Amino acid sequence: MLVVCNSEELVSMHDTILTRGNLGCFEGNGWIGNDVVNAYCRLLQYQHESKSKLFLSPYIAEMVIHSQAKHLVREAVIRRFEPHLNQIDIPYVNVNEVFLPVLIKNHWTLYVYDLANRRIQLLDSCPGRKKTMLSGVQQNLAKVVLWLAAHKKEVSPYDLRTFNFITPDVPLQPNEHDCGVFVMKFMELWSMGGGGGFPNQSMWES
Numbered sequence: 001m002l003v004v005c006n007s008e009e010l011v012s013m014h015d016t017i018l019t020r021g022n023l024g025c026f027e028g029n030g031w032i033g034n035d036v037v038n039a040y041c042r043l044l045q046y047q048h049e050s051k052s053k054l055f056l057s058p059y060i061a062e063m064v065i066h067s068q069a070k071h072l073v074r075e076a077v078i079r080r081f082e083p084h085l086n087q088i089d090i091p092y093v094n095v096n097e098v099f100l101p102v103l104i105k106n107h108w109t110l111y112v113y114d115l116a117n118r119r120i121q122l123l124d125s126c127p128g129r130k131k132t133m134l135s136g137v138q139q140n141l142a143k144v145v146l147w148l149a150a151h152k153k154e155v156s157p158y159d160l161r162t163f164n165f166i167t168p169d170v171p172l173q174p175n176e177h178d179c180g181v182f183v184m185k186f187m188e189l190w191s192m193g194g195g196g197g198f199p200n201q202s203m204w205e206s
Contacts, residue, residue: 002149014101019030024082025091026141031106031179031180031182032108032179032180032181033103033178034058034059037058037103037108037178037184038058038059038142038182039149039181040059040187041056041058041086041099041101041187042055042057042086042136043089044099044187044188044191045086048191049190050094050137051088051089051090051092051094051095052094052095052096052097053087053095053096053097053099054086054092054095054097054099054149054152055086055099055144055187055191056085056086056090056098056099056100056101056148057084057086058101058102058103058160058178059084059101060081060084060085060100060144061100061101061102061103061141062103063080063081063084064081064137064141065102065104065137065139065140065141067155071149074147074157077144077147077148078147078148078151081132081144082147082148082151082152084179085148085152086152092141092149092152092153092154093153093154095115095149095152095153096114096115096116097112097191098112098115098116098145098149099111099112099113099149099187099190099191100112100113101183101187102141103180104137106111106179107126107179108124108125108179108182108183109122109123109124109125109179109183110123110151110183110186110187110190111138111141111142111145112190113142113145113146113149115149115153115158115174117151118136118162118164118165119163119164119165119166120138120142120163120164120166121166121167121168121174121188122165122166122167123167123168123170123183123186124140124167124170125170125171125172125173125178125179125182125183126172126173126179127172127187131165131167132165132167133165134165139160139162142160142163143160145157146160149151152182170182173181
């Protein structure tokens with residue numbers, strides 16, 4: 001009888017380890033967890049040569065959602081969440097976009113904070129989820145991200161009220177469980193200039 005050890009380490013990169021159990025989510029109808037998306041964020045950050053994009057760990061979003069972040073002051077937010085940033089080896093002054101994957105109720109979405117154009121873009125692969133205003137949780141996430149970005153760039157704090165909230169058209173997932181795969185692909189393509197549009201739906205499904 002073959003015994004499979006889910007704790008066996010299959011991937012080790014950039015201070016991140018993925019086990020057989022972590023990667024088992026790609027089999028069948030499994031949902032991708034924070035460990036896999038976090039590793040992909042680290043990989044994208046390492047590969048992004050211009051260092052103009054900052055890929056945040058999904059654990060930051062998880063901590064914000066499960067904490068009383070709305071009651072924290074700027075200094076406390078920076079002190080709590082700065083240690084969880086993926087490090088880059090040059091000054092953060094060149095960062096113009098921040099990517100935050102978010103998992104809520106087994107559904108992944110991607111927030112792209114466009115600092116240069118003052119836009120918050122929500123990329124959601126689930127049909128029928130278009131939104132026109134930021135919810136309370138989304139405002140908390142934005143507040144934390146913008147405070148962290150301004151702190152690392154050493155610029156004056158961004159005013160959330162000056163940002164527009166946009167939900168661009170993106171390819172839609174064909175089932176209930178592929179949202180994590182779509183979010184990882186969104187990060188890859190959007191960071192390469194995908195803001196001008198994605199390949200058509202049929203290319204994604206092939």
